[in-house]
Amino acid sequence: MAAPTRQAMRFLSPRLQCLKTQPPTACPNQIRRASSRYSSPSNRTVSTAPAQAMSFVGAAPDTSDAQHNPLDIRANHMAAMEKRAYHMRRIRFASMGLLLSMGGLAMLLFNLDLDSIEQAEKKRKAGLQLDASSEANARFQGKAVHVIGAGQDKRIVAQGNGENIELVETGTSSVPHFPRNIYLPPSPDTSAPASTLDIVGVAEPNTPLNPGNAANQEEYTLVGLGIRTVMWIEVYVVGMYVRTTDITSLQEKLIHSVNPKASTLIPAEKEDLKKKLLDPDQSREIWSEVLKVPGIKTAWRLSPTRNTDFGHLRDGFVNGINARKAEARSKLPLLPGAGPQETEFDSESFGSAVQTLKSIFTGGKAPKESILVLARDQRGVLDVLYQPKADESGKWKKEMEVLGRVEDERIARLIWLGYLAGSKVSSPAARDGVVNGCIGFAARPVGSVETRVI
Known part of the structure; x- marks a missing residue:
């Protein structure tokens, strides 16, 4: 038995060498086969596996017997590992698709306007027209909307009940128009005598x-x-307003931020101002100067494009405040051995002011097309005003009411900076619109009150 065994090992030795996963080398038997009659390309038939289409999970492993010798343990192990990796990739991508589908469904249900669907269903049952977007765009607060002129000189006016309201297009059909001018209750003037501070306003109505x-x-x-x-x-759609009598002061601050001696800006200086207002650091400097107290009165007017609540609005304002606090902290130098310095927003009084702001937005709904106004007076005091949605005839269900007040001027300042300055603003579209409006102000001589800005 020993002699036949040694003879068998000598016979299998060349073949075992060929089964190794090292770079293939021609075996003596293979060389002899190459010289056979099948070595001619015209007589040899080559069978190749069909090319597999590549996908984002890779090509499926080929497990045909022609690729691996059943006696090669290492090759079989590598093939099994490749097959397992392929199926693991398929499992991962399938799991990601499942999670994205569930997340998209949750987002859709969260933002689904059930009230609009219910109203549409009632109109359908009543036989009314469902598509009322064109009708909604043709009216503003119950007044008919008319377009006068075309191009840059186009004017949009809502007329009715002996009143004309000039409008500006917002770019969304949910809230198609914003008024060019709004009227807000004036806050007491701190420079006036103490006996007049209890009045709503110290100026006479309808005067210069x-x-x-x-x-x-x-x-x-x-x-x-x-x-x-x-x-x-x-x-929501959000717009920044400035008290008409304070336009001159805003013009001066914007123009002097580029050229301290100028009364208006030339085209090159306007481009310079635009770059500064879009720069994260320079915009913070300019708007911090504009928002100094005592100063000018400004306001933000918000109108939701879908039904929401005060809690969501409150979270957006608080997130903007926290982002501006973090930016202010990052600008302070680090003292050796002392760690980061404290900012003016790290005090206990500021924390109490934030809690006051949160308490204003406790509970309550903010339906589509309702009005929320954040008004900042010359002292930096923040007044939060709210007016419910108007009915179909354009009449307001309630007059605008004051929800609350925050005396600490830092709260309003950080909310304003959250829209206007920094590396990441709450609404890039609103920031760009305000920048274009500021360029329109700066292009006119100081002292010329021009209400047609946009």
Whole structure:
């Protein structure tokens, strides 16, 4: 038995060498086969496996017997590992698809406007027209909307009940128009005598000092507007207003930030101002100067594009405040051995002011097309005003009411900076609209009150 065994080992030795996974070398038997009659290309038939289409999970492993010798343990192990890796990739991608599908469904259900669907169903059952977007765009607060002129000189006016309201297009059909001018109750003037501080306002109505209405309200002019979106979902339209009598002061601050001696800006200086207002650091400097107290009165007007609540709005404001706090802390130098320095926003009084702001937005709904106004007076005091959605005839269900007030001027300042300055603003579209409006202000001589900005 020994002699046949040694003879068998000698016979298998060349073949075992060929089964190794090292770079293939021609075996003596293979060389002899190459010289056979099948070595001619015209007579040899080559059978190859069909090419597999590549996908994002890779090509499926080929487990045909022609690829691996059943006696090669290492090759079989590598083939099994390749097959396992392929199926693991398929499992991962399938899991990712499942999670994304569930997340998209949850987002869809969260943002589903059930009230609009219910109203549409009622109209369908009543036989009314379902598509009312064109009708909604043709009316503003119950007044018919008319377009006068075309191009850059186009004007949009809502007319009705003996009143004309000039409008600006917002870019969304949910809230198609914003008024160019709004009227807000004036806050007490701290420079006035103490006996007058209890009055709603110290200026007479409908006078050059207060070009408002008979209710002794002050006129504010739109600077710019934009849409705030979360991911791809529109949340609300927001516009910045400045008190009309403070436009001159705003012009001076904007122009002097580029050229301290100029009364208006030339085209090259306007481009320089635009770059500064879009730069994270320089914009913070310019707007911090504009928002100094005592100073000018400004306001933000928000109108939700879908039904929401005060809790969501509150979270957005608080997140903006926290982002600006983090930026202010990052600008302070680190002291050796002392760690980061404290900012003016790390005090206990500021924390109490934030809690006051949160308490204003406790509970309550903010339906589509309702109005929320954040007004900042010359002292930096923040007033939060709210007006419910108007009915189909354009009449407001309630007059605008004051929800609350925050005395600490740092709260309003950080909310304003959250929209206007920094590396990441709450609404890039609103920031761009305000920047374009500021360029329009700076292009006119100081002292010329121009309400048609956009």
